[in-house]
Each structure stands twice: as C-alpha cells, then as structure tokens.
Amino acid sequence: xxxxxxxxxxxxxxxxxxxxxxxxxxxxxxxxxxxxxxxxxxxxxxxxxxxxxxxxxxxxxxxxxxxxxxxxxxxxxxxxxxxxxxxxxxxxxxxxxxxxxxxxxxxxxxxxxxxxxxxxxxxxxxxxxxxxxxxxxxxxxxxxxxxxxxxxxxxxxxxxxxxxxxxxxxxxxxxxxxxxxxxxxxxxxxxxxxxxxxxxxxxxxxxxxxxxxxxxxxxxxxxxxxxxxxxxxxxxxxxxxxxxxxxxxxxxxxxxxxxxxxxxxxxxxxxxxxxxxxxxxxxxxxxxxxxxxxxxxxxxxxxxxxxxxxxxxxxxxxxxxxxxxxxxxxxxxxxxxxxxxxxxxxxxxxxxxxxxxxxxxxxxxxxxxxxxxxxxxxxxxxxxxxxxxxxxxxxxxxxxxxxxxxxxxxxxxxxxxxxxxxxxxxxxxxxxxxxxxxxx
Amino acid sequence: xxxxxxxxxxxxxxxxxxxxxxxxxxxxxxxxxxxxxxxxxxxxxxxxxxxxxxxxxxxxxxxxxxxxxxxxxxxxxxxxxxxxxxxxxxxxxxxxxxxxxxxxxxxxxxxxxxxxxxxxxxxxxxxxxxxxxxxxxxxxxxxxxxxxxxxxxxxxxxxxxxxxxxxxxxxxxxxxxxxxxxxxxxxxxxxxxxxxxxxxxxxxxxxxxxxxxxxxxxxxxxxxxxxxxxxxxxxxxxxxxxxxxxxxxxxxxxxxxxxxxxxxxxxxxxxxxxxxxxxxxxxxxxxxxxxxxxxxxxxxxxxxxxxxxxxxxxxxxxxxxxxxxxxxxxxxxxxxxxxxxxxxxxxxxxxxxxxxxxxxxxxxxxxxxxxxxxxxxxxxxxxxxxxxxxxxxxxxxxxxxxxxxxxxx
Numbered sequence: 001x002x003x004x005x006x007x008x009x010x011x012x013x014x015x016x017x018x019x020x021x022x023x024x025x026x027x028x029x030x031x032x033x034x035x036x037x038x039x040x041x042x043x044x045x046x047x048x049x050x051x052x053x054x055x056x057x058x059x060x061x062x063x064x065x066x067x068x069x070x071x072x073x074x075x076x077x078x079x080x081x082x083x084x085x086x087x088x089x090x091x092x093x094x095x096x097x098x099x100x101x102x103x104x105x106x107x108x109x110x111x112x113x114x115x116x117x118x119x120x121x122x123x124x125x126x127x128x129x130x131x132x133x134x135x136x137x138x139x140x141x142x143x144x145x146x147x148x149x150x151x152x153x154x155x156x157x158x159x160x161x162x163x164x165x166x167x168x169x170x171x172x173x174x175x176x177x178x179x180x181x182x183x184x185x186x187x188x189x190x191x192x193x194x195x196x197x198x199x200x201x202x203x204x205x206x207x208x209x210x211x212x213x214x215x216x217x218x219x220x221x222x223x224x225x226x227x228x229x230x231x232x233x234x235x236x237x238x239x240x241x242x243x244x245x246x247x248x249x250x251x252x253x254x255x256x257x258x259x260x261x262x263x264x265x266x267x268x269x270x271x272x273x274x275x276x277x278x279x280x281x282x283x284x285x286x287x288x289x290x291x292x293x294x295x296x297x298x299x300x301x302x303x304x305x306x307x308x309x310x311x312x313x314x315x316x317x318x319x320x321x322x323x324x325x326x327x328x329x330x331x332x333x334x335x336x337x338x339x340x341x342x343x344x345x346x347x348x349x350x351x352x353x354x355x356x357x358x359x360x361x362x363x364x365x366x367x368x369x370x371x372x373x374x375x376x377x378x379x380x381x382x383x384x385x386x387x388x389x390x391x392x393x394x395x396x397x398x399x400x401x402x403x404x405x406x407x408x409x410x411x412x413x414x415x416x417x418x419x420x421x422x423x424x425x426x427x428x429x430x431x432x433x434x435x436x437x438x439x440x
Numbered sequence: 441x442x443x444x445x446x447x448x449x450x451x452x453x454x455x456x457x458x459x460x461x462x463x464x465x466x467x468x469x470x471x472x473x474x475x476x477x478x479x480x481x482x483x484x485x486x487x488x489x490x491x492x493x494x495x496x497x498x499x500x501x502x503x504x505x506x507x508x509x510x511x512x513x514x515x516x517x518x519x520x521x522x523x524x525x526x527x528x529x530x531x532x533x534x535x536x537x538x539x540x541x542x543x544x545x546x547x548x549x550x551x552x553x554x555x556x557x558x559x560x561x562x563x564x565x566x567x568x569x570x571x572x573x574x575x576x577x578x579x580x581x582x583x584x585x586x587x588x589x590x591x592x593x594x595x596x597x598x599x600x601x602x603x604x605x606x607x608x609x610x611x612x613x614x615x616x617x618x619x620x621x622x623x624x625x626x627x628x629x630x631x632x633x634x635x636x637x638x639x640x641x642x643x644x645x646x647x648x649x650x651x652x653x654x655x656x657x658x659x660x661x662x663x664x665x666x667x668x669x670x671x672x673x674x675x676x677x678x679x680x681x682x683x684x685x686x687x688x689x690x691x692x693x694x695x696x697x698x699x700x701x702x703x704x705x706x707x708x709x710x711x712x713x714x715x716x717x718x719x720x721x722x723x724x725x726x727x728x729x730x731x732x733x734x735x736x737x738x739x740x741x742x743x744x745x746x747x748x749x750x751x752x753x754x755x756x757x758x759x760x761x762x763x764x765x766x767x768x769x770x771x772x773x774x775x776x777x778x779x780x781x782x783x784x785x786x787x788x789x790x791x792x793x794x795x796x797x798x799x800x801x802x803x804x805x806x807x808x809x810x811x812x813x814x815x816x817x818x819x820x821x822x823x824x825x826x827x828x829x830x831x832x833x834x835x836x837x838x839x840x841x842x843x844x845x846x847x848x849x
Contacts, residue, residue: 431626
C-alpha cells in the first residue's frame with residue numbers, strides 16, 4: 001500500500017510536468033506529460049498493464065527518471081519482479097540519492113532482489129531465445145535476471161526443430177540451461193528450368209492498387225475490431241450500476257475515433273479496389289492480359305516449373321466484388337456502431353439498478369439528484385450548465401469515499417507516513433501524556 | 441551582515457516568545473470608557489475566538505438597522521460559550537471583565553459599531569448574563585449534553601468553519617497526515633515536528649483544538665505544546681518566526697479564516713486524514729479561496745459554527761432572536777452571505793456535504809436554498825452556472841434562480 005501512496009507523489013510531479021510543458025511550448029513534453037498522467041490514472045484504477053504502457057511511452061518521448069520509477073512500480077504490481085528491479089535500479093542511478101522516494105526505492109530494490117534469480121542460456125549453434133513469449137536475444141545469454149516462478153523457455157535455430165522447456169526459478173537461483181541442435185543438412189536448390197512461357201502478371205498499377213486495397217482493407221478490419229471492442233465496453237459500462245461520466249465519454253470517444261478511422265480506411269480500400277478492378281479487368285496493360293488476380297500471381301515451384309496462381313473465373317469475379325462489398329460495410333462502421341454515450345435521460349431508466357439510483361448528467365448515480373441531468377460540477381458545486389466534460393462524483397457511503405473522490409480539480413500534496421514518520425502499516429504508538437497532564 | 445544580524449535578532453525574539461508564549465493573551469484589549477448596558481439593545485455573546493470576525497460582521501449589520509441592536513462580545517474558548525448557556529447555576533452563565541493582572545493582558549468585552557469598528561465596554565460588576573454562546577464545536581465535545589435545570593438549549597448552525605494546521609511561511613513543510621499530527625501532539629513529537637516548545641496550540645476549551653483533536657485522535661485536553669491563549673496568540677507568535685531551523689519545526693492550529701488573512705506569513709498545510717490517500721488544503725490550491733475541499737469533503741477538519749441559546753417552547757429570547765434571525769432562515773440575506781464569504785467562512789447553502797457529529801461521518805448534502813454558484817462567483821470570479829434574473833430563465837436541470845444563478849434548488 002505504501003507503494004501506491006508514494007505513487008501519488010509522482011502524480012504531483014506529473015502535474016508539474018504537465019504544467020511546465022506549456023512554458024517550454026514543446027509538443028513532445030506535453031505529449032509525454034499526457035501519457036504520464038494517463039498512466040497515473042490507470043494505475044489508480046489498478047490497470048497496471050495499461051499504466052505500464054503509458055509510462056513507457058512517456059519515457060520514450062521524454063526520458064524523465066520519474067517515469068522509470070513508475071515503470072518499476074507498475075512492474076512490481078504486475079509481479080514482473082526482474083523488470084521492476086531493473087527499472088528501479090535505473091531510476092536510482094539516474095535520479096540520484098536525493099531523488100524523491102530514494103529511501104523507499106532502496107527498500108523496494110532490496111525486496112525485489114529476494115524475488116529474482118539468474119538464468120544462463122547456452123546453445124551449441126546460433127539460436128534465438130524467447131522467454132515467456134518475449135524475445136530475449138541470441139544465445140548465449142549469461143546471468144539474465146528472472147523473476148521467481150515458472151518460465152517458458154523457447155530456443156530456435158534455423159533449420160532445426162524448435163526446443164521448448166519450462167524452467168522453475170527460485171529466489172537466488174543461478175541456473176544454466178543448455179540446448180543442443182543438430183546441424184541441418186544442406187539441400188541443394190533445384191535448378192530452375194527455363195520457362196516455356198513468359199509468366200502472365202498484373203500491370204504495376206494494378207498490382208500496386210491491389211496491394212494498396214489489401215493493406216487498407218486489413219487496416220480497416222483492424223480498426224473496426226478495435227471500434228467494435230470499444231462499443232462492447234461502452235455497452236457494458238452503460239449496463240453497469242457503477243458507470244461514470246468520464247468512463248462513458250472515454251469509451252464513446254474511443255469507439256467513435258476508431259469507427260471513423262475504419263470509415264476512412266474502408267472508403268480508401270473501395271477506391272483502391274476500384275482502381276485495381278479497372279486496371280485488371282477493364283483496361284489491362286498489353287503486357288498483362290486480363291488473367292490473373294492475386295498479390296503474388298506466379299512463383300517458381302521446387303521443380304523449377306512456373307505455378308500459375310490465377311484463380312478460377314468465378315473467383316476472379318467474386319473476389320473483387322466481395323472485397324468491395326466488405327469494404328463498403330467497413331466504410332459504414334461509424335453508422336453501424338452508432339451507440340449512445342448516455343446511460344439515461346430520466347430517473348425511470350435508472351430503476352433497473354435500484355430505487356436509490358437517479359439520473360444525473362445522463363448517468364445513473366446512486367443517491368443522485370435531479371430528474372433530467374441536474375449538473376454537478378467538477379468541484380462539487382451544483383447548478384448551471386456544467387458541460388459534457390464535467391465528471392460525476394461516485395456514490396459515497398463513508399468518509400474515505402469523500403476523501404479519495406477523484407472527481408476534483410483540487411491539487412493534493414501527499415504525506416508519506418512510511419518514509420516520513422516510519423508508520424508503514426497504519427499502527428500508531430501509544431499516546432504519551434504530557435508532563436503537565438495536558439490540562440490547561 | 442545586516443541581514444544576518446536582523447535574522448539573529450528576530451530569531452532570538454521568536455525563541456523568547458516561544459518560551460513565554462503562554463503569558464500572551466489572545467484577546468488583548470484596552471481599558472473601556474463606556475458600559476455595555478448603556479448601549480442600544482445589547483446582545484451578549486461569548487465563546488469562540490475563531491468566530492470573532494463573523495460576529496463582528498453580524499454586529500455591524502445589526503448596528504446599522506433602523507432599530508439598532510448592539511452585539512457585545514467577549515472572546516473566550518468555544519467551550520466557555522457552551523458552558524455559559526448550559527450551566528444550571530446562573531452565576532456561571534455570566535461574563536465578567538478581565539482586567540490586566542500581572543503579566544496577563546486584559547480581556548474586556550467589545551461591541552461592534554455600524555462602521556464595522558469595535559470598542560471595549562465594561563460589563564456589569566457582578567457579571568452580565570450571556571444571551572448566546574458561540575462555539576466551533578458541538579456541546580457534547582465540551583462535555584455538555586443537556587442542561588441540569590430542565591431548560592432547553594437549541595444549537596443553531598452558523599457558517600462552516602474549517603480548522604487548519606499552519607506553519608511559518610518559511611517552513612519547508614507542505615502537508616501533514618493525521619498520523620503525523622498524532623505523533624506530534626499525542627506523543628510529544630515525530631517526523632519534522634519533534635520539539636513541543638514549537639507547538640503553537642490552544643487548550644481544552646478551544647473549539648479549534650477540540651475539532652482537530654477529533655480528527656487526529658488525541659484528546660483535546662492532552663496535547664503536547666504550549667497554549668498560546670487564543671487564535672490571535674497562535675497567529676502572532678507563529679508568524680514572527682523567520683529562522684529556518686525554527687520554522688521547520690514549528691506548527692500551530694488555527695481556524696482558516698484567521699490563517700487566510702495571514703497567507704503572506706503563514707502556510708496552511710494540506711491535511712491527509714486517516715484512510716485518505718493524499719493531503720488536501722481547505723481550498724483547491726494554495727492561492728485560491730474557494731474552500732472547494734471543505735465543500736465537497738476532501739478536507740476533513742471542519743464543522744458548522746454553533747450558536748447556543750436557551751429557548752422556551754422552541755423560541756429564544758427576543759434579544760437572542762435579534763441576532764439569530766439572520767440565520768434561522770433557508771435564505772441567508774445576501775449581505776450576510778457576502779460577509780461570511782469575505783470572512784473565509786462557508787455558508788451552509790454552499791456546502792455539498794454535511795455532518796451531524798464532531799468531525800463525524802459525512803453525507804452528501806443539497807442545501808434547501810443553494811448558493812454554490814454565487815459562492816463560486818465570489819471566491820473564484822467565475823462559475824459554470826447560468827446567470828438568471830428569475831427562475832423562468834433557468835433550465836429544467838437547475839430550475840431555481842438563487843442569488844442570480846440557476847441552482848438545482
């Protein structure tokens with residue numbers, strides 16, 4: 001918990017970074033600060049994986065040691081002890097002994113050192129090493145830091161079967177893993193015989209257009225999937241009794257952004273497909289008879305003959321048509337994914353969550369007020385047109401809910417009990433009566 | 441060299457003040473020239489020294505009425521205000537002149553004039569019965585739950601008063617947790633604050649101290665530190681500290697209205713209550729005066745001011761009513777609202793949280809006649825509310841036009 005609390009110190013730093021950015025008027029710093037703040041928010045929501053990505057991005061854009069600290073903490077939370085150790089040591093080295101949290105970092109480093117072991121991987125032939133699906137480089141790898149636990153070790157040598165092992169690392173272990181590969185026999189490449197006929201291919205324009213259409217289509221499919229996922233998340237949020245205005249806005253914005261991107265890519269795919277169809281079927285070049293449809297129409301076979309990759313006539317007609325129809329569907333993504341970001345417009349629509357829920361700013365809030373969107377501003381002040389970017393405070397049942405409400409414009413200054421007064425577990429010493437009894 | 445010498449002298453003076461702080465009275469007054477009873481329709485109040493400014497504002501308004509009422513006030517601790525209403529023995533429900541004795545400064549009653557100024561006046565020789573006891577804290581915090589003579593006392597709520605930890609402006613300290621305050625005031629020291637001679641505290645009768653005590657878990661009558669006699673004593677002795685080493689270990693408690701007017705010399709610390717993840721100031725920032733964190737519950741040490749009066753059949757005396765009538769209405773007069781805001785207090789109508797026990801559980805609150813938008817406009821210079829002349833100008837989401845702005849109600 002002290003890690004989380006101390007983390008708020010870096011929030012202040014992030015805000016300082018953000019506020020400093022305009023002074024420098026440098027876009028990268030602003031962008032880095034934005035990623036950093038987003039990471040802090042995600043961290044606060046226990047989305048450590050998401051926070052990690054944001055902190056890494058912030059550091060890539062503007063290398064600030066604070067980001068290293070946060071990357072280390074996020075990895076710690078994800079139980080990536082080895083990586084956490086690596087980053088916290090980097091933070092210590094780069095930020096120096098007088099840096100914020102220096103004492104705490106030393107404690108963390110000490111704790112992490114008891115949660116890692118070392119692994120050496122060797123192979124008799126050049127081989128690529130992957131651990132837990134993460135590429136780690138070429139063997140030999142000597143003494144790499146590894147978190148305690150079970151790890152999947154995969155070693156690949158071209159031309160040989162891939163070898164895979166599960167290794168268990170305990171704290172303080174130093175393990176050697178050796179891999180033996182058999183040299184693959186050199187197979188003589190068959191001689192390619194002269195072709196009896198010049199391969200028939202597409203014109204460069206048609207080829208380029210088909211490649212472009214394919215790429216655009218693939219991009220549209222990818223963004224469409226993301227948009228659909230955001231749409232599903234938005235549905236989930238709208239059906240949740242814990243929905244918040246900010247999350248609804250974020251998910252809706254994400255869905256719209258990717259849906260519109262899909263529209264654009266889909267439309268571009270249609271255009272490129274149209275060009276490709278034109279130069280393939282309607283006005284093929286003299287050197288490329290209207291024949292083959294494909295990205296790689298012909299290639300030599302192992303026997304040295306040319307394989308004709310041309311599809312059947314039906315396929316040649318159906319494929320472009322299908323691609324164009326599919327692209328058209330993608331181009332209409334934002335229409336097909338036209339989901340509202342509002343959870344309610346009347347109190348009655350919130351009854352499904354319970355009698356105490358009311359519609360506040362088009363969000364069902366437990367114990368809220370107003371029947372049609374009575375606004376509650378970021379500072380809690382009520383009334384007026386707060387605007388769509390105003391956040392909605394979460395329901396509260398105890399003082400800690402008020403204390404730690406994130407919906408505020410106020411700055412905060414954390415007091416780290418652990419580092420400042422040595423109270424790390426909340427336990428307080430027994431009170432001592434003053435010499436005069438305290439009664440005055 | 442001159443600078444160093446000046447600092448040395450200032451530091452020496454400060455240390456002397458620290459050592460003899462208890463002898464400095466909070467409500468130092470000069471010898472009166474008039475008797476209070478000779479003034480027009482006097483109403484006698486006593487209690488919290490932290491509410492002196494607020495009482496003065498009401499006193500000015502009442503003195504300006506066509507049929508003027510004179511507010512006479514003697515600054516004492518909140519619990520004295522409670523005691524002078526709850527006690528069964530009439531002899532204990534009076535206030536008396538406190539002439540200067542030995543090294544102790546005089547504490548005469550003062551009355552407020554229509555121009556806002558105050559002047560001392562003599563109380564009756566045998567003591568003058570108190571009309572209204574004023575307090576920062578609930579009666580039970582001072583040990584009173586009911587009168588012993590069967591009389592009824594009503595607790596009228598005034599504006600909300602935040603209390604704060606303060607340090608000299610030159611101190612490096614920026615925030616404090618409930619746990620750190622417990623260590624300092626409950627065990628004699630911890631962390632940056634380890635020398636009780638530099639703790640600028642009050643006493644068990646102080647509402648400021650009692651309210652803070654409830655939040656940090658140290659009984660108000662068992663604090664380490666030196667009683668500075670009143671909020672002005674804490675303020676005056678703390679703000680003269682310029683030596684860096686002394687400033688870093690000095691800490692005091694004040695009501696935020698007193699601290700707010702001394703921002704150049706004193707720094708209010710962000711306070712992190714138990715179970716709170718980060719410390720917050722009463723205001724949204726060190727430069728604002730919007731009491732945003734008091735109003736929404738991010739800041740813990742606050743409570744309504746209390747005006748205690750004996751009532752018969754639910755009604756106070758005519759004299760008490762003259763003062764209380766300014767409050768016992770959902771719609772506070774705008775001039776009083778302005779005065780409360782100017783005095784760094786938070787009108788009940790601007791609050792979004794409420795509580796019914798001393799620094800107790802908070803609940804969300806929608807005032808019956810909201811002034812949140814008006815409060816924002818006054819303290820921040822702007823708000824996000826729609827301005828209006830009547831409720832017909834307001835949208836259905838905020839249908840009521842209060843003090844020129846559309847509110848929920």
